[in-house]
Amino acid sequence: MSIHKVMVIGAGQMGSGIAQVCAMSGYEVLLHDLKEEYVEKGLGTIIKNLSRQVEKGKMAARDKEATLSRLTSSTDLKNAAGVDLVIEAAIENMEIKTKLFAELDEITPKHVILASNTSSLPITEIAAATRRPEKVIGMHFMNPVPVMKLVEIIRGLATTDEVYKKVEKMAESLNKVPVEVNDFPGFVSNRILMPMINEAIYTLYEGVATKEAIDDVMKLGMNHPMGPLTLADFIGLDTCLYIMETLHQGLGDDKYRPCPLLRKYVKAGWLGKKSGRGFYEYNKS
Numbered sequence: 001m002s003i004h005k006v007m008v009i010g011a012g013q014m015g016s017g018i019a020q021v022c023a024m025s026g027y028e029v030l031l032h033d034l035k036e037e038y039v040e041k042g043l044g045t046i047i048k049n050l051s052r053q054v055e056k057g058k059m060a061a062r063d064k065e066a067t068l069s070r071l072t073s074s075t076d077l078k079n080a081a082g083v084d085l086v087i088e089a090a091i092e093n094m095e096i097k098t099k100l101f102a103e104l105d106e107i108t109p110k111h112v113i114l115a116s117n118t119s120s121l122p123i124t125e126i127a128a129a130t131r132r133p134e135k136v137i138g139m140h141f142m143n144p145v146p147v148m149k150l151v152e153i154i155r156g157l158a159t160t161d162e163v164y165k166k167v168e169k170m171a172e173s174l175n176k177v178p179v180e181v182n183d184f185p186g187f188v189s190n191r192i193l194m195p196m197i198n199e200a201i202y203t204l205y206e207g208v209a210t211k212e213a214i215d216d217v218m219k220l221g222m223n224h225p226m227g228p229l230t231l232a233d234f235i236g237l238d239t240c241l242y243i244m245e246t247l248h249q250g251l252g253d254d255k256y257r258p259c260p261l262l263r264k265y266v267k268a269g270w271l272g273k274k275s276g277r278g279f280y281e282y283n284k285s
């Protein structure tokens with residue numbers, strides 16, 4: 001069966017971006033979160049992004065309206081019974097993800113593919129919470145989703161070729177470039193990116209330089225579009241910490257130990273741009 005309807009779970013920064021690109025490419029999308037206010041916030045971000053594209057003359061006003069008409073809000077997981085693909089983008093927590101996947105396995109018809117946008121957690125373990133591990137797959141979008149071309153596609157141990165090909169085709173239909181990787185902690189993207197960010201935090205923690213200087217070195221010296229501390233704030237410091245913990249536990253090597261300063265900020269609720277404060281301060285609007 002081909003994919004027409006998609007449910008995106010989690011209306012945060014990733015979920016809203018994934019819902020946006022799916023709706024822009026013609027899919028009917030249910031954007032699901034625990035509470036209506038979270039879904040409204042996600043839809044607000046999508047409206048802001050699309051309006052900016054219209055103002056710049058990069059999108060016709062009627063295409064914006066057509067995209068918005070394909071988006072429906074959901075706060076009842078049972079709505080997943082009517083879709084062909086679920087893309088889960090709730091927080092980076094194995095307990096929450098396995099609970100969601102076990103419920104989705106009960107709710108959705110047998111043909112439905114269950115994908116996770118997890119940035120580091122083992123797909124095989126998430127798949128084991130279902131009775132259809134062959135239809136569970138990682139679909140790892142990059143932030144900001146409407147801009148970044150990559151989708152890392154991660155096969156669990158049991159994922160079939162047929163499911164892989166369908167998801168690869170779906171990613172291409174979103175005008176993204178799928179890249180296949182195997183199921184190891186952090187996959188490829190965060191196995192390489194997150195230790196660099198963690199090292200930048202250690203560099204700050206040890207007083208080697210100011211946060212601005214660290215970011216300037218990597219921006220001006222290595223041509224990175226954002227310095228690593230700005231990027232950490234952009235990703236979310238909670239997500240950065242979860243990823244480092246997954247690398248540390250999953251690969252069993254102390255070189256992946258999260259910096260104590262990262263832990264401290266997360267404990268303080270300084271989660272980066274989304275909470276208004278991380279290494280830098282932000283206007284929350």
Ligand SMILES: CC(=O)CC(=O)SCCNC(=O)CCNC(=O)[C@H](O)C(C)(C)COP(=O)(O)OP(=O)(O)OC[C@H]1O[C@@H](n2cnc3c(N)ncnc32)[C@H](O)[C@@H]1OP(=O)(O)O
Pocket residue numbers: 049052056058118119141142143144145146147148189190193225226231235
């Ligand atoms: C943690 C994980 O598991 C995996 C990850 O995602 S790791 C994070 C990966 N992402 C990155 O590394 C991002 C690094 N940063 C960048 O590439 C750039 O700074 C950036 C694309 C975010 C912004 O680029 P910029 O040139 O400084 O800004 P700007 O000129 O304002 O924007 C460029 C375009 O992006 C769009 N854009 C910027 N931020 C956006 C956002 N949050 N949402 C949607 N669109 C956005 C702008 O509208 C603009 O679009 P057009 O070209 O169509 O006009």
Ligand SMILES: NC(=O)C1=CN([C@@H]2O[C@H](COP(=O)(O)OP(=O)(O)OC[C@H]3O[C@@H](n4cnc5c(N)ncnc54)[C@H](OP(=O)(O)O)[C@@H]3O)[C@@H](O)[C@H]2O)C=CC1
Pocket residue numbers: 009010011012013014015032033034038089090091092093096100117118119120140141142143234235236239274
């Ligand atoms: N940030 C990034 O750069 C990237 C993140 N990812 C991954 O994407 C996922 C989401 O990250 P991100 O969007 O940044 O996080 P956010 O914190 O912005 O959003 C997560 C959303 O999921 C909601 N949520 C939590 N639990 C549930 C649940 N049980 N059912 C439905 N919704 C739920 C949250 O609600 P509430 O506010 O109530 O908790 C929140 O609205 C994570 O797995 C992350 O690792 C992948 C690529 C890049």
